[in-house]
Amino acid sequence: MGYIASLRGILKTKNPADIVIECGGVGYAVTVPLSTFDRLPATGSETEILIRHVIREDDQQLFGFATDRERSVFVTLTAVSGIGPKLALNVLSALTPSELVAAVSDGDVKRLSSVSGIGKKTAERIIVELRDRINPLEAVAARGLSVAPGETAEEAAPAMRDAILSLIALGNKPEDARLLVQKAIEANPAASVQELIRAALRK
Numbered sequence: 001m002g003y004i005a006s007l008r009g010i011l012k013t014k015n016p017a018d019i020v021i022e023c024g025g026v027g028y029a030v031t032v033p034l035s036t037f038d039r040l041p042a043t044g045s046e047t048e049i050l051i052r053h054v055i056r057e058d059d060q061q062l063f064g065f066a067t068d069r070e071r072s073v074f075v076t077l078t079a080v081s082g083i084g085p086k087l088a089l090n091v092l093s094a095l096t097p098s099e100l101v102a103a104v105s106d107g108d109v110k111r112l113s114s115v116s117g118i119g120k121k122t123a124e125r126i127i128v129e130l131r132d133r134i135n136p137l138e139a140v141a142a143r144g145l146s147v148a149p150g151e152t153a154e155e156a157a158p159a160m161r162d163a164i165l166s167l168i169a170l171g172n173k174p175e176d177a178r179l180l181v182q183k184a185i186e187a188n189p190a191a192s193v194q195e196l197i198r199a200a201l202r203k
Contacts, residue, residue, distance in 0.1 A: 003053040004028075004062060011047045014040050019064065021049065030064040031085070033074075033092035039066045054085060061085065073097045080129045082122060090117050104130045105178060132174070160185065163196035170201075 007030070009023035016037050020027045030049065032040075041047050049064040050071050063085060065071040070092055077088035091100060094115040103111040104127050112123035160181055167177035180200035184191060187199065 004051045006050050008048040030062045032064045033089045036066040069097050087117050091115050159193045162193045
């Protein structure tokens with residue numbers, strides 16, 4: 001079965017929770033987070049939006065996003081037990097993808113539970129189920145930190161990952177190891193794996 005991946009057409013109506021895009025004479029109702037709504041042009045303008053097409057036995061829904069990252073985060077969130085499309089949209093309406101990554105990486109239950117519909121237990125579940133899916137480099141980038149001058153994210157990631165895995169092997173909890181390496185990177189973006197480990201162990 002095919003699915004809708006994106007829509008390009010005339011924005012007929014827009015409300016904070018849903019919009020209608022007319023494509024070839026057909027109006028598609030699309031549910032969007034506030035982060036996407038804020039980027040939409042005026043009604044009557046042409047626009048393109050990325051779609052997550054959810055197909056169930058008795059229903060089909062279109063969820064729209066301004067960026068591929070927002071759509072990816074939505075898909076990841078709905079994979080968490082107890083998180084449906086509505087709650088996932090609430091999260092994206094309240095937090096940017098980077099803010100979500102930072103909250104999960106830090107185990108910030110308070111930040112996550114501030115989202116409408118997300119209680120403490122649900123926030124804890126999000127952290128537990130998503131923490132290991134976060135690339136260490138992405139968690140650092142979410143805090144506005146950078147890699148060494150002239151070094152790409154792809155080049156920096158293995159060193160960070162190796163340092164974190166080494167600290168875990170030495171008995172540190174995964175979340176503690178991640179935070180220690182992030183602090184070491186902040187102090188010295190050009191550090192090698194060994195330097196990162198030594199710096200982390202001195203904390």
